[in-house]
Amino acid sequence: MPLMPARVKYRKAQKGCRSGKATRVTTLSFGEYGLQTLERGWVTNIQLEAIRVAVARHMKRKGKIWLRLFPDKPITKKPAETRMGKGKGQPSGWVIVVKPGNILMEIEGVPEPVAKEALSLASYKLPVRTRFLVRQHH
Amino acid sequence: MADLLLKAEERQEKGKSVERLRRAGFIPAVIYGDGKPATAIKMDAKDFGKVVKGHAFENLIVRLDLENQETKKGRMALIRDVQMDPLKDCVIHVDFQEVSMEKKLRTKVRVEGKGDPMGVTQEGGVLECTLREVEIECLPMNIPQVLVVDVSNLNLGASISVRDIVPPEGVDILTAKEISVFSVALPKMEEETPKEAEITEPEVIGKAKEPAEGAEGAAAPLEKGEKKEPAAQKKEGEGKEAEKKK
Numbered sequence: 001m002p003l004m005p006a007r008v009k010y011r012k013a014q015k016g017c018r019s020g021k022a023t024r025v026t027t028l029s030f031g032e033y034g035l036q037t038l039e040r041g042w043v044t045n046i047q048l049e050a051i052r053v054a055v056a057r058h059m060k061r062k063g064k065i066w067l068r069l070f071p072d073k074p075i076t077k078k079p080a081e082t083r084m085g086k087g088k089g090q091p092s093g094w095v096i097v098v099k100p101g102n103i104l105m106e107i108e109g110v111p112e113p114v115a116k117e118a119l120s121l122a123s124y125k126l127p128v129r130t131r132f133l134v135r136q137h138h
Numbered sequence: 139m140a141d142l143l144l145k146a147e148e149r150q151e152k153g154k155s156v157e158r159l160r161r162a163g164f165i166p167a168v169i170y171g172d173g174k175p176a177t178a179i180k181m182d183a184k185d186f187g188k189v190v191k192g193h194a195f196e197n198l199i200v201r202l203d204l205e206n207q208e209t210k211k212g213r214m215a216l217i218r219d220v221q222m223d224p225l226k227d228c229v230i231h232v233d234f235q236e237v238s239m240e241k242k243l244r245t246k247v248r249v250e251g252k253g254d255p256m257g258v259t260q261e262g263g264v265l266e267c268t269l270r271e272v273e274i275e276c277l278p279m280n281i282p283q284v285l286v287v288d289v290s291n292l293n294l295g296a297s298i299s300v301r302d303i304v305p306p307e308g309v310d311i312l313t314a315k316e317i318s319v320f321s322v323a324l325p326k327m328e329e330e331t332p333k334e335a336e337i338t339e340p341e342v343i344g345k346a347k348e349p350a351e352g353a354e355g356a357a358a359p360l361e362k363g364e365k366k367e368p369a370a371q372k373k374e375g376e377g378k379e380a381e382k383k384k
Contacts, residue, residue: 007341026224038225062264062325091339101224109264109325 002045003071004094012088013074022101028135030066031106033115039128042095043104045071051122055107058118063109069096098128142200143212144189149180160230167232169202169215174236179204186229195220197245197281202234214239216278237278244312246271247282249303249319253290257322261294269319272300276309289320297321 018040028034035051048071055065071094078089098104105122107115116132123130149166151159156166165183170176179202189200201212215234223230237243248271257263272285285303292298301315 005340007343009343011339011342021225036224064264064266064326109266 002049002094003067004045005070005072008074011074011091012076016073016097018097018099020099022099025068025103026101028103028106028133029068031064031108032135033108033112033119034068034103034106034133034135035119035122035130036133037098037102037104037126037128037130038100040097040099041128042073042075043069043071043098043126043128044075045094045096047125047127048096048104050125051105054121054125055105055118058121059107059110059114063107063115066106068103068106069098071096073097103133104130142189142193142198143203144181144200145185145203145205146179146181147205149178151180152178165229165232167234169204169213169234169236171215171235172238177204179234181232183229186232190217194283196248197283199237199278199281200234214278216243216245216281218245239278242275242277244273244275245281247274248284250284250286251289251320252286253288255289255292255320255322257292257294257296261322262325263294263322264325265289265292266321266323267319268321269300269313269317272303272311272313272319274305274309274311280306280308282306282309287320292320292322294322294324 022037026036048067048069052065052067059065073095074091075093075095076089077092078084104126105119107118110118112134119130119132146167146169149159149164151166159166159180160183163183164180165186167179167181168176169179190198195217198217200215200217202215203212213236216237217232218235219233220229221231222228235243249267249269251265251267255263255265258265274281282305285305287298287303289298297318298320299315300311300313300317300319303311303319305311
């Protein structure tokens, strides 16, 4: 089952804004390698699950994966061929609001070329540009 | 330990005006410690880059040559913290802690594993690093850049704790001895999620569970929409009939 909250206070949420850069979840905290977003947008729970599966398969189930963000924002959709109005549509999915600088995923336990390839495969499944990060010891 | 001299000067710009400093090619910083009040300083970004080039920022000791200072020798300072811009990878701010070369100080040092564990190469395990830094106490001259631990003898299920780290002479490790640093574990088998998994709505806090009809409607919004259409068509049809009657 895709990621979604177990309990929520409200079923539907407003669209909200995505302005600014990320101020939290911007550094590698757990793994050696990470995937950082360079654009703002919505990442759905299905896309998140898709990148998790793609990375896990490429790593041949070795190593560890951390998903740093959780899809906790409900999005709604009106049915097809419906006239406008008559209230907000029904919940259709869950998204994460990502901003430039957010770390989406971290991995560890595989060599760097494998990690780079795995996260490159994951980046194709995302609606935002990303880059590969390596933990640096400044 | 190399003698690294870094030129800096006191700054008056504080708060939001610091951004102007950065645009002008300076890095804002602060120096504190050794019983003296904190002083806001700035330094040339290029100078800082040249000085720290080839060194790790962590626990680097520099001699800060502050202009208009009484002491010409400069103040020995430890780079305590470096704030980086997550997108541009440039230094935003630096914390210097003034240190006395005769007094012991506490700091954190990175732990690094050396070698390929047997549990990984022969038994198919995964090396997990549970602790990346340990706290140490030593003289500023003796701060190691990294503590290297040999992990090549680690078997599956075995672990190395803080007590197994051999610190260099004059260095005391303060982190609790029983904390695990490296371990070799079996990789977790990822469960493949069935494709036909039902997508259900989460429970709404503070609301009683809706009757079955409501749940059905929420689970399948399309069906609800489809039901609405005939109703809308009926209304349109009724309107036309009414016009004809008139």
